[in-house]
Amino acid sequence: xxxxxxxxxxxxxxxxxxxxxxxxxxxxxxxxxxxxxxxxxxxxxxxxxxxxxxxxxxxxxxxxxxxxxxxxxxxxxxxxxxxxxxxxxxxxxxxxxxxxxxxxxxxxxxxxxxxxxxxxxxxxx
Numbered sequence: 001x002x003x004x005x006x007x008x009x010x011x012x013x014x015x016x017x018x019x020x021x022x023x024x025x026x027x028x029x030x031x032x033x034x035x036x037x038x039x040x041x042x043x044x045x046x047x048x049x050x051x052x053x054x055x056x057x058x059x060x061x062x063x064x065x066x067x068x069x070x071x072x073x074x075x076x077x078x079x080x081x082x083x084x085x086x087x088x089x090x091x092x093x094x095x096x097x098x099x100x101x102x103x104x105x106x107x108x109x110x111x112x113x114x115x116x117x118x119x120x121x122x123x124x125x
Contacts, residue, residue, distance in 0.1 A: 006047050006059075009081050013050055013057035014069050020056065 027039035027048045039049030039056075050057040060066045 009084060011047070011050075012060040012069075012071060014060055014063075015057050016055060020058075 025042065028042040029037040029039050029049075029051065032038045035053055037051040038047065039051060040047050046062070048059050048062050050059075060069050063069065
């Protein structure tokens, strides 16, 4: 399911206990199965959340500074692609040089830190 929702080989999520307050706009939701809803940004389509009867999990990449959101558990570990364990061992290329070389590329994604409000959530507990 993560592959279909995130378009990637896994997702990193933060489980939220209690109520949350969205400080910009509420995500839109797609019911992906009987008890699961997938939240996404209605403006750009970015996957943002996983909502189930057990609560909500927020995609780590949606936070302005996810550096202190270290993963604590792996779910569906047996379903991972076989090369995931070695992906960080392959050669690295600086993609910023590729983007800088392309004239006229202007990102329309929502920029980070552009308002006084936090960009995604604030835990209200």
